[in-house]
Amino acid sequence: MRHNFLSIPRETLPERGVKDRIHDYGEYASRMEDGPIVKQAERCMDCGTPFCHVGDLIGQETIGCPIHNLIPEWNRLVSDQDFFRAYERLMETNNFPEFTGRVCPAPCEGSCTLGISEDPVAIKSIERTIIDRAFEQGWVKPRHVRQRTGYRVAIIGSGPAGLAAADQLNQLGHTVTVLEKADEIGGLLYYGIPNMKLDKGVVRRRVDLLEAEGIRFKTGVNVGEDVTVEALRGEYDAVILATGAQKQRTLGINGDDASGIELAMDYLTASTKQLNGKDLDPRHDAEGKHVIVIGGGDTGADCVATAIRQGAASVTQFGKHPEKGLYRSPERPWPLQPDTLSTDYAYAEAIGQYEADPRTYLIRSNQIVTEGDKVVGIETERMEKIVKPDGHATFFVVEGSEKTYPADLVLVAIGFERPEPELRKLGVESKRDYVTDVDGVFVAGDARRGQSLIVWAIREGREVAEKVDAYLETCQTELKTSS
Template sequence: MRHKFIDIPRQTLPERSVVERVHDYKEYASRMEDGPIVKQAERCMDCGTPFCHVGDMIGQETIGCPIHNLIPEWNKLVSDQDWYRAFERLMETNNFPEFTGRVCPAPCEGSCTLGISEDPVAIKSIERTIIDRAFEEGWVKPRHVQKRTGRRVAIIGSGPAGLAAADQLNQLGHAVTIYEKADEAGGLLFYGIPNMKLEKDVVRRRVRLLEAEGIRFKTGVNVGTDVTIESLRHTYDAVILATGAQKQRTLGIDGDDATGVEPAMDYLTESTRTLGGKSLDARYDANGKDVIVIGGGDTGADCVATAIRQGAKSVTQFGKHPEKGMFRAPERPWPLQPDTLSTDYAYAEAIEYFDRDPRTYLIRSNRVIKQGDQVVGIETERMEKIVKPDGQATFFVVDGSVETYPADLVLVAIGFERPERELRKVGIEANHDYTSNVEGVFVAGDARRGQSLIVWAIREGREVADTVDGYLNTCQQQLKTSS
C-alpha cells in the first residue's frame, strides 16, 4: 500500500486571476474547498518527532512553528473531517490563526519532514481553511470571563504581540486596556500589510471579538505625547510595551533626502488609508511613475504589488543578494527554510503586467540622482558575492558595472533598526525575561527582539502575559502577607 503523501501532490490556496486582481485591493487568495484540503491534510506523515512545531532558533534561523502549533494533530482531525475539533486544537496554541494563515511565511513548512524528499505539507493553507470555516460555521464566539482579579494592565501597541498578550491576560481575569497611536487597532496587521494579503475586515473582526470579551481599545493615543508611561504606571498594575520596531532604516547614501524617496512602511500605510476614503498624498502615488523598490523581502514585494495597483509606469526591485536557486542549497540543509526562488503574488502580477520579473540581484545603490529636490534616478553598481571556506560571505564591486535607473518614486524597504535606542529615550531597557529596568514595565514583540515574524510576535505576547500574570500574583500575595 502506497502512502498518501506520495500519491497526492501538494496543493495550496486558490488564487484569483492576475488580470482580475491587479485592479482591486481584495485578497488575492481564498480558502480551499473541503475536499481538496482534506486530501492535503492526508499528506501529513504523522511523524514520530514532528519538526514542524519545534519552534526554535538555529543561529538567526527559525526552525518550525514558534507558537508550537499542534500541526500533525489538527491535520489528522481535518483528514477525518472532524472540523470542530481541528478548530479547537488550532486555537490551543494560536490566538489569531486567521492572521497567520494569511501572512505568516510558514517556517513550519520549511521544517516539514516530508520536505526532505517531497514538497512539504501545505500547512499554512490547511490552517487558514480551518479558521475560515470556523468563522463561517459560527464557532468563533466571544469567550466571556467569569471572574475578574481586580488587576489592571495597560498594553502599548496593538500589533500581534500586544493583541496576543491582551487576549491571554484578559482570559486570566485581568482588566486590559490597549493604547494604539493609529486610528485603527492592529498595528502593522492593519496598516503595514496590504489589503490584498490581509483584508482589514479580518483584523476588525478579531478586534471586535476581543472587545466583546472585555478588552478596551484606546486608538489615536500616542504614549509619550498624549500620555506618559509614568502616568500609566500609576494608573495600572503593570504596563507592557509592544510598540514594535518602528524606526525604518534609511539608505545612507548621497541624495537620499530627495523628494520621492520614501520609507516603504509609510508608503504602504498611506496606501491602505485610501481604502477608508482618504485621498492619497501625491508623494505616495505611483501612478504613471518609474518606481524603484530597494529591498528584497516581503515588504518590498508588497510595495511592488501596491505600485502596480496604483498604475505605475514601471517597477524594479533591487536586491543585494544573488538570485535564489530552484532547489535547496547544500548550505541550507533541512530543517532550515529552503529559501528557494518563488514567484510570490506580487511578482506573478508584475510579470503579467509588465511582461518581466521586477527583481534584480546583487545591486548596490551608490547615490540618488536629483533634479532640484526631486529624485529622477538611482546610480547603481553590480556586486559579486564570494563565500569563503569558513562560510563567511564577502561582496565585491564588479568593475565597470555602473548603471543608472530612472526613478520618480523610490521606496526603501531595507528593514527596521533594533529598538533599544528608542526604548532608552523613555528610560527603559528590556531584559531577556520580558521584564525591564523599570518596576512593573514589561517589553515584548519586536520592541524586545527586533524585527521578526508574526508568529514570534504572537509567542512573545503569550509569554509576556505569563510573566505579567506571575508578577501580578506575586504582588497580590505580598499585599496579603503585609496586611
C-alpha cells in the first residue's frame, strides 16, 4: 500500500515572481494545474480521523473549518479527478469558496491530522483550484428561485456575513435587499483586502451572480443617517445588521493626530479606489516615503505590500509580540493553529525589494515625533515578554532600548473596536443567538462577535439566515392563526 502523505510533498499555489508582481496590482497567486492538485488531494486520502472540518472553538481559538466544509469528501473527488462533483460538494457548505480560497487563514490546515507529524494537506490551495476551475468550465451559473414567499428582508452591510445571509435567504424564496454605504458591494472584501490578494473582478463576478438570482443591491445608503432601522423595520418583514466592526483602533499616544498618521483601512480603501480610477489623496501615497506599519497582522502585511507597489523608500513593520518559531511550540499543541513564522507574500516582496525583512518584534511605540504638524519619526522601546507558570504573559521594557525610527507615513493596523456603540447608535442592543432587543431585527458577523475570520463571517451569515427564516415562518403561522 502506498502512503501518499509520506511520498508526496506539500505543494501550494504557484506565485508570480516578486520582481514582476510588485509593479502591478494583479493577483500574486493562481490556481494549480490538474496534475499537481490531484496529487495534493491524494495526500489527504490516508487520514484515519479527520479534524479539518470540525469547526469549533477552544477558548478563542478556531479548530478546523467553522463552516464545516466537507474537506475529505471533496479531496477524494479531486483525487479521482471528478472536479464537477468536487465543486458541487464544496458549494454545499461554502457560499463563496473563491473568497476563502484566496484570503482565509485556513484554520483547517492547522487542524489537519497529517500536520501532527508532516506538512499539512494544502486544503486552501485545493479549494481555490476547485472553484476557479468551476468558473472556467462554466459550471457556476445563476440558481433561479422557483417560488417566492412574499416576505421581504433588508440586510445592512455587504461583507461576507451579509452576502452569505442574503444568498441563503434568497434561495429560501424570500425577497432580499442588501444596503451598503460604500459605492461598491463587498464590504471589506472589496475595500479592505488589496487587489493582489483578492481581485475585485472576483468579487464583482459573485455579486453579479447573486443579483442574477434575484438579490437587490443598493449602494450609497448609510443606515442611521440616510434611513433609520425603525423605518426599515416598517418596510421589511425582517432586518439583519451585518455592518461589521467598523471603528478602527487608534494609537492613543502623543502626536497620533499628526499629519502622516493614517488608519490602515482608510489607506487600503484609497488604494483600491485609485485602481477604480479615483485620484489618490497625497496622504495615502507612499511614494518616496519612509513608511512605518504598526500592527503585525494580515492587514499590516497588506499595508506593507501596498506601500511597496506605491514606491515607498523603505517599509518597516512593528509587531508587539516576539518573533514566531519555525516549528509548533508546546504552548500551541495540535489541533490549534501552529502560528509559526512564515514569509507571506508581502514579506517576500519586501525582502526582494529592500533586501531585508520589514518585520520588527516586541516594539512599543511611545511617541510620535513631529516637525510642525507633520510626522517625522516614532520614539520606541523594545519589550521583553515573560510567560508566567499560570500561562499569563507580562511585558517589560528593555533598559537602554530606546530608538527613534524615521517616518514620513505611519499606517495604523491594530484592529477594530467591538461594535456595540455603533449598534446603539442604530437604536438596537445585541443579544444572544443573533437576535436584538428590537423585534424582527437580527445581527450577525463582526457586528455581533467582533473582529474575526472570513469563514466565521460566512458561518454567521448562514446561521442568522436560519434564525430569520424561522422567525418569518412563525410570523406566518401566527397570521394564519389570527385569521
